[in-house]
Amino acid sequence: MTAPDILLTAFLMGAAGSLHCMGMCGPLALSLPLPQQDVAGRLKGGLLYNAGRITTYTLLGLVLGSFGEMLLQPQWQQGLSIGIGVLVLLYLFGAQKRLDKAGAAARPFLKLRAVLGALF
Numbered sequence: 001m002t003a004p005d006i007l008l009t010a011f012l013m014g015a016a017g018s019l020h021c022m023g024m025c026g027p028l029a030l031s032l033p034l035p036q037q038d039v040a041g042r043l044k045g046g047l048l049y050n051a052g053r054i055t056t057y058t059l060l061g062l063v064l065g066s067f068g069e070m071l072l073q074p075q076w077q078q079g080l081s082i083g084i085g086v087l088v089l090l091y092l093f094g095a096q097k098r099l100d101k102a103g104a105a106a107r108p109f110l111k112l113r114a115v116l117g118a119l120f
Contacts, residue, residue, distance in 0.1 A: 025053070
């Protein structure tokens with residue numbers, strides 16, 4: 001994709017996402033207690049609120065997008081996949097040992113696990 005295509009795609013995604021923001025964030029922004037009673041003061045407060053929100057989302061997108069870009073490299077993906085797989089296995093084996101030590105308190109959970117396991 002070329003740069004104009006990427007910008008157009010980003011704009012269209014932002015425009016589509018703004019519908020959510022109008023429905024969810026708009027009423028929240030309108031309900032903020034603003035100390036100014038005049039229209040100009042309330043408008044200034046609303047603009048400051050939304051500018052802060054947009055700046056925060058932009059910076060978070062930049063940071064997380066950069067991190068995601070790094071993870072898209074094959075050597076990072078392979079290492080991350082192996083690392084997460086090892087953590088899942090360690091957790092599962094550790095959870096089984098904890099259940100074995102729990103004894104009577106774990107029996108209802110073990111029965112439920114057996115029933116759910118049979119469904120799979």
